[in-house]
Amino acid sequence: xxxxxxxxxxxxxxxxxxxxxxxxxxxxxxxxxxxxxxxxxxxxxxxxxxxxxxxxxxxxxxxxxxxxxxxxxxxxxxxxxxxxxxxxxxxxxxxxxxxxxxxxxxxxxxxxxxxxxxxxxxxxxxxxxxxxxxxxxxxxxxxxxxxxxxxxxxxxxxxxxxxxxxxxxxxxxxxxxxxxxxxxxxxxxxxxxxxxxxxxxxxxxxxxxxxxxxxxxxxxxxxxxxxxxxxxxxxxxxxxxxxxxxxxxxxxxxxxxxxxxxxxxxxxxxxxxxxxxxxxxxxxxxxxxxxxxx
Amino acid sequence: xxxxxxxxxxxxxxxxxxxxxxxxxxxxxxxxxxxxxxxxxxxxxxxxxxxxxxxxxxxxxxxxxxxxxxxxxxxxxxxxxxxxxxxxxxxxxxxxxxxxxxxxxxxxxxxxxxxxxxxxxxxxxxxxxxxxxxxxxxxxxxxxxxxxxxxxxxxxxxxxxxxxxxxxxxxxxxxxxxxxxxxxxxxxxxxxxxxxxxxxxxxxxxxxxxxxxxxxxxxxxxxxxxxxxxxxxxxxxxxxxxxxxxxxxxxxxxxxxxxxxxxxxxxxxxxxxxxxxxxxxxxxxxxxxxxxxx
Numbered sequence: 001x002x003x004x005x006x007x008x009x010x011x012x013x014x015x016x017x018x019x020x021x022x023x024x025x026x027x028x029x030x031x032x033x034x035x036x037x038x039x040x041x042x043x044x045x046x047x048x049x050x051x052x053x054x055x056x057x058x059x060x061x062x063x064x065x066x067x068x069x070x071x072x073x074x075x076x077x078x079x080x081x082x083x084x085x086x087x088x089x090x091x092x093x094x095x096x097x098x099x100x101x102x103x104x105x106x107x108x109x110x111x112x113x114x115x116x117x118x119x120x121x122x123x124x125x126x127x128x129x130x131x132x133x134x135x136x137x138x139x140x141x142x143x144x145x146x147x148x149x150x151x152x153x154x155x156x157x158x159x160x161x162x163x164x165x166x167x168x169x170x171x172x173x174x175x176x177x178x179x180x181x182x183x184x185x186x187x188x189x190x191x192x193x194x195x196x197x198x199x200x201x202x203x204x205x206x207x208x209x210x211x212x213x214x215x216x217x218x219x220x221x222x223x224x225x226x227x228x229x230x231x232x233x234x235x236x237x238x239x240x241x242x243x244x245x246x247x248x249x250x251x252x253x254x255x256x257x258x259x260x261x262x263x264x265x266x267x268x269x270x271x272x273x274x275x276x277x278x279x280x281x282x283x284x285x286x287x288x289x290x291x292x293x294x
Numbered sequence: 295x296x297x298x299x300x301x302x303x304x305x306x307x308x309x310x311x312x313x314x315x316x317x318x319x320x321x322x323x324x325x326x327x328x329x330x331x332x333x334x335x336x337x338x339x340x341x342x343x344x345x346x347x348x349x350x351x352x353x354x355x356x357x358x359x360x361x362x363x364x365x366x367x368x369x370x371x372x373x374x375x376x377x378x379x380x381x382x383x384x385x386x387x388x389x390x391x392x393x394x395x396x397x398x399x400x401x402x403x404x405x406x407x408x409x410x411x412x413x414x415x416x417x418x419x420x421x422x423x424x425x426x427x428x429x430x431x432x433x434x435x436x437x438x439x440x441x442x443x444x445x446x447x448x449x450x451x452x453x454x455x456x457x458x459x460x461x462x463x464x465x466x467x468x469x470x471x472x473x474x475x476x477x478x479x480x481x482x483x484x485x486x487x488x489x490x491x492x493x494x495x496x497x498x499x500x501x502x503x504x505x506x507x508x509x510x511x512x513x514x515x516x517x518x519x520x521x522x523x524x525x526x527x528x529x530x531x532x533x534x535x536x537x538x539x540x541x542x543x544x545x546x547x548x549x550x551x552x553x554x555x556x557x558x559x560x561x562x563x564x565x566x567x568x569x570x571x572x573x574x575x576x577x578x579x580x581x582x583x584x585x586x587x588x
Contacts, residue, residue: 071507098399105392106405107438113401144401199585206582212574213365220584280506288500290514291493 015046016054018264025248025261027241033234038194039253044260051256058263059103065270066108066140068277073138075278079183081269082134082141083262086148087191088229089219090201092252092259093144096191100263101142110135113144126150126168127175134179140266147172148188148236155232156225169239180244185269188245189262190233191252195226309340310348312558319542319555321535327528332488333547338554345550352557353397359564360402360434362571367432369572373477375563376428376435377556380442381485382523383513384495386546386553387438390485394557395436404429407438420444420462421469428473434560441466442482442530449526450519463533474538479563482539483556484527485546489520 021043044051069079083101085093101109112133121129127147135141151172155165180186193201202223205215222229241247248265252258315337338345363373377395379387395403406427415423421441429435445466449459474480487495496517499509516523535541542559546552 068504074507094401097401102396102400106396106400106403106436107388107391107407109400111400142400199588202585203582206578206585209573210362210571212578213368213572215574215576215581217576217581217584220581220588223585223588277504278507279503280509282509282511284500284506287509287511287514288497290511291496291500291517294493294514294517 013054015044015050016260016264017043017045018268019043021261021264022248022268025250027237027247027249031234031238031241031249033192033230033237033249036192036249036251038192038197038251040251041254041257042251042261044257048254048256051254051260055099055256055260055263058267059100062100062263062267062270063104065267065275066104068275069140069270069273070105070108070138072275072278073136075281077278078137079185079273080135080137080139080141081185081266082143082179082187083266084143084146084148084186084188085191085262086145086152086189086233087252088193088198088226089222090198090205091191091193092255093191095255096189096259096262097142097144099259100266101140104140108138108140109142110139111142111144114146114149125171126154127171131175134184137183147175148240151236152229152232153222155235156222156228169236172240173242173245176240176242176245185273186245187265187269188241188247189265190237190247190249191258192249193252195223197253198223309338309344310554310558311337311339312562313337315555315558316542316562319544321531321541321543325528325532325535325543327486327524327531327543330486330543330545332486332491332545334545335548335551336545336555338551342548342550345548345554349393349550349554349557352561353394356394356557356561356564357398359561359569360398362569363434363564363567364399364402364432366569366572367430369575371572372431373479373567374429374431374433374435375479375560376437376473376481377560378437378440378442378480378482379485379556380440380446380483380527381546382487382492382520383516384492384499385485385487386549387485389549390483390553390556391436391438393553394560395434398434402432402434403436404433405436405438408440408443419465420448421465425469428478431477441469442534445530446523446526447516449529450516450522463530466534467536467539470534470536470539479567480539481559481563482535482541483559484531484541484543485552486543487546489517491547492517 024042073079085096087093097111101111110133114129117129130143130147133141133143151165151168154160154168176186202215202219205211237247237249250258250261318336367373379390381387391405395405404427408423411423424437424441427435427437444454445459445462448454448462470480496509496513499505531541531543544552544555
């Protein structure tokens with residue numbers, strides 16, 4: 001594998017215009033969530049089968065890059081990657097973990113699924129529990145939900161006073177600036193599904209006995225606040241998409257597209273790091289001799 | 295998938311006599327490590343290609359069982375599985391993690407790689423850091439090295455007084471009895487390679503620039519104490535292989551066999567649990583109506 005980190009994934013795949021996708025998904029100036037079509041597939045000209053093929057093809061590449069990234073960390077490279085996954089219920093966060101993150105060696109991944117905070121967690125600031133789960137050097141940290149819940153459900157359900165919620169955007173930006181300054185590449189993803197697609201996915205959970213366990217009546221309570229959530233997302237996305245911690249809104253009505261897009265964002269982050277296998281920090285011939293003698 | 299948990303993996307595979315393998319690998323009365331051939335493949339009549347095919351075939355089954363196991367935990371099932379991996383350097387612990395554990399949804403796995411203890415860890419009893427990493431309900435916990443290091447390298451390098459090491463076997467047995475009593479199925483695996491096979495694997499690390507990072511001159515220091523390690527393993531295996539926390543010595547000169555064997559031990563543990571998809575704890579028709587209205 002070349003060590004120059006040139007990002008050539010999808011280079012020969014006319015269907016996958018990765019750079020175009022990345023730019024289209026990124027939340028920038030004047031972003032409007034309501035203008036994003038959850039059924040669109042920015043940058044990808046193919047169909048489901050093509051997308052799945054591309055995903056499978058690049059899985060090994062992602063795993064290889066991660067190994068090189070990890071190897072560097074054993075030799076002093078302190079860099080790390082943090083992937084933050086947000087999205088409404090059924091938007092496919094679990095599927096991304098399983099099918100994109102799952103293709104990486106488990107030894108290189110630190111996954112945290114954040115649930116409703118415990119009493120102990122609530123006794124601290126909302127960033128406390130997140131800070132404790134930041135990934136180590138050479139690792140890809142994955143947050144399935146995150147500190148953003150505190151400005152999403154926190155805002156919609158008024159779990160904190162309005163001025164406190166307001167203040168949290170600034171706290172988040174400060175926090176993420178620190179984390180990024182600490183050699184972390186932060187990638188924040190909102191998986192964006194339509195309300196109709198969510199209905200279909202919830203219906204499946206109610207139709208299939210092997211899916212009942214995934215259903216919670218509370219999901220429908222949240223669903224009834226759909227517009228409030230979109231508004232909370234719009235606020236969070238625009239106020240916290242920064243140079244050092246950008247948001248990407250990934251249309252997610254097509255699961256295969258969402259997975260491909262997130263895989264690409266990880267590939268892009270690692271490819272841009274100029275990774276290389278670390279040189280031996282011992283004398284090779286000496287060690288070969290020792291090995292032969294042992 | 296049937297919910298009765300009948301263990302039918304490999305049922306139609308004449309090459310893989312799983313039960314026979316399990317019995318052959320298990321450390322029982324009168325166990326003698328020096329009598330185990332690291333190049334053997336107990337219970338498996340096929341070759342590498344057959345073994346790899348069997349591994350790939352059962353990967354999905356393991357993943358499916360784990361999902362059902364996890365589902366149960368969301369509905370009050372408190373059971374958990376702990377896989378302890380030990381073995382000399384290059385014995386293939388990392389490969390088992392990557393190829394066996396890596397086939398399971400990352401959301402169902404809690405992996406801990408134990409390194410040399412930190413100062414903070416050393417200020418506690420040797421079981422302290424392990425206790426903090428026991429898996430939650432519905433999870434498969436994996437220890438890549440474990441508290442056994444404290445009676446392996448601890449014994450060989452005399453990191454603690456002899457009577458303290460002696461005492462640790464009892465402490466381990468007490469600890470594991472507690473953990474098992476706490477609804478944990480404990481599976482302890484020693485990956486057993488020959489000294490010759492280790493030489494080949496270390497040589498590869500010295501020959502290939504993409505493997506240098508895996509080599510540590512200290513590995514050869516440990517290698518020079520080979521017989522002392524075997525003796526420390528023999529003591530640990532015989533003194534701590536119990537009904538509630540049995541040891542399995544898996545011949546590991548053939549990586550494909552070691553992976554297949556460990557996969558089987560996990561499959562066997564989950565298959566024996568009488569897993570079933572949990573029933574809905576809500577009224578399905580009511581929720582369907584709510585969904586339709588929302």
